[in-house]
Amino acid sequence: MQGGQKSSHGCRSLAAGHPGYISHDKETSIKYVSHQHPNHPQLFSIVRQACVRSLSCEVCPGREGPIFFGDEQHGFVFSHTFFIKDSLARGFQRWYSIIAIMMDRIYLINSWPFLLGKIRGIIDELQGKALKVFEAEQFGCPQRAQRMNTAFTPFLHQRNGNAARSLTSLTNDDSLWACLHTSFAWLLKACGSRLTEKLLEGAPTEDTLVQMEQLAELEEESESWDNSEAEEEEKGPALPEGAEGRELTKCPAESSLLSDCGAWQPRKLSVFKSLRHMRQVLGAPSFRTLAWHVLMGNQVIWKSRDSDLVHSAFEVLRTMLPVGCVRVIPYSSQYEEAYRCNFLGLSPHVQIPPHVLASEFAVVVEVHTATRSSLHAVGCESEQPLSKYEFVVTSGSPVAADRVGPTILNKMEAALTNQNLSVDVVDQCLVCLKEEWMNKVKVLFKFTKVDSRPKEDTQKLLSILGASEEDNVKLLKFWMTGLSKTYKSHLMSTVRSPTALEPRN
Numbered sequence: 001m002q003g004g005q006k007s008s009h010g011c012r013s014l015a016a017g018h019p020g021y022i023s024h025d026k027e028t029s030i031k032y033v034s035h036q037h038p039n040h041p042q043l044f045s046i047v048r049q050a051c052v053r054s055l056s057c058e059v060c061p062g063r064e065g066p067i068f069f070g071d072e073q074h075g076f077v078f079s080h081t082f083f084i085k086d087s088l089a090r091g092f093q094r095w096y097s098i099i100a101i102m103m104d105r106i107y108l109i110n111s112w113p114f115l116l117g118k119i120r121g122i123i124d125e126l127q128g129k130a131l132k133v134f135e136a137e138q139f140g141c142p143q144r145a146q147r148m149n150t151a152f153t154p155f156l157h158q159r160n161g162n163a164a165r166s167l168t169s170l171t172n173d174d175s176l177w178a179c180l181h182t183s184f185a186w187l188l189k190a191c192g193s194r195l196t197e198k199l200l201e202g203a204p205t206e207d208t209l210v211q212m213e214q215l216a217e218l219e220e221e222s223e224s225w226d227n228s229e230a231e232e233e234e235k236g237p238a239l240p241e242g243a244e245g246r247e248l249t250k251c252p253a254e255s256s257l258l259s260d261c262g263a264w265q266p267r268k269l270s271v272f273k274s275l276r277h278m279r280q281v282l283g284a285p286s287f288r289t290l291a292w293h294v295l296m297g298n299q300v301i302w303k304s305r306d307s308d309l310v311h312s313a314f315e316v317l318r319t320m321l322p323v324g325c326v327r328v329i330p331y332s333s334q335y336e337e338a339y340r341c342n343f344l345g346l347s348p349h350v351q352i353p354p355h356v357l358a359s360e361f362a363v364v365v366e367v368h369t370a371t372r373s374s375l376h377a378v379g380c381e382s383e384q385p386l387s388k389y390e391f392v393v394t395s396g397s398p399v400a401a402d403r404v405g406p407t408i409l410n411k412m413e414a415a416l417t418n419q420n421l422s423v424d425v426v427d428q429c430l431v432c433l434k435e436e437w438m439n440k441v442k443v444l445f446k447f448t449k450v451d452s453r454p455k456e457d458t459q460k461l462l463s464i465l466g467a468s469e470e471d472n473v474k475l476l477k478f479w480m481t482g483l484s485k486t487y488k489s490h491l492m493s494t495v496r497s498p499t500a501l502e503p504r505n
Helices: 041-054 105-110 112-140 143-149 155-159 167-171 176-194 206-226 229-234 275-282 284-296 307-320 372-378 407-417 423-450 455-465 470-482 485-496
Strands: 002-005 021-025 030-034 065-071 075-085 093-102 299-303 328-332 343-346 362-369 389-395
Touching (some): 021 176, 041 093, 065 112, 075 105, 075 167, 093 105, 105 112, 206 423, 206 485, 275 284, 275 307, 275 407, 284 307, 284 407, 423 470, 423 485, 455 470
Parallel strands (some): 299 343, 328 343
Antiparallel strands (some): 002 093, 021 030, 065 075, 075 093
8 A cells, every 4th residue: 555645745654764664464474564665676666656647647537536547567556536635735735645556457356345445434534634634724824815915926935835744744643654554454454355266166166156145245235334424423533552563453443444453353263173073072972963953954052151162163063054054143142033043052041932942943052061070081171171061962853863864964974983084074075065965956946946847756856866865855955945046046047038948959
């Protein structure tokens, strides 16, 4: 990020000899450095050319607003020009720009909506600070009348002493550059985190399609919130102190856009590390009961005082299902109906309705503090953090030990019990199993929902798919709810298309 202004004096940010500002991102081991100019000669040339172009030849209509320019050699530039009030400047305002330079044109274009909203927020704060200074100076010594009285004095004499003022002077904020450094560092990290590249071999999976649809919905919601003026007014200004050497994870959550990095708090380590780990902790019979209810789409309820424990349990259990089948309420102070979520976390004092406890479509995992004798039996608590808990799995429909269960569950348990397979390999096995059964779901969906085949034909199809058992049928019907909208609309549009029914030569 780089700010620019036509006058070299006004563009000066840090005093000579100032070491600059640096922020450490421990999560990614990246350092964000702010200085007067880049030390690398090639980068200095690229930034300098972008600054000059942003304030001279590359101008949007009205001169104030965002523009895009650049090429493969000098990089591509997002530039947002704006005016800052200055009572001593010609026209009582000075022209600035905030620019972002990237060598990847597609990446910059995809980041445009995000950059525009955040940079606009920074500009609004800068203009607001400068406006207060401008109004105070005009009230104390109006410049317009003074200039009218000296209108016939020589131009050079008139300009004497009115050198360009620094942005710090215009906003009356000595810590402004520290604030901008923190804000730009946050912007760079957040912009880099929101978009990731994935190499897809062949057609995208259903999980990928659903994730893309969910991301698009979230971005639409985010844009609607960003456009809300009420939300912007609620954010009060807060300035960082001592920004040199600042760690990004230590920025205050209530800070303004000039120092908004409160969302960077590091995630706590998971309590349950994997499905294999959960199976070891719960025991094979309890885990099988829990996994059966998860795969069938029944409501899974965890009751515990430790919300982090519940979060980690759901993060592990959700890997058993397609993304579109997961509906989570991580931790609630009241019971939520099954139609709202199939994963529900509750605090211990919350009462679960009796009909839910007796239902065959729900399973409850209660987490209690283990007795001291149990702790000694399991091992040292510091070595095994979960040894301080006891897990009780109950359901109105307990899974019989001799029940065959869905095919995918049996294959999953075979992979979990195979100690020759690492956790990473087991995860990949699970991905393959889910994709295999999602393909069966697609066939069944087209056969029953699109083609509307009779029940007898459906039974024959299920036999061919190797899914004629009761549990497998229930699983397929539940997983059908996780199909992406893209796939469903594609099938429907193909059926309705007049050319779809025409025979091919």
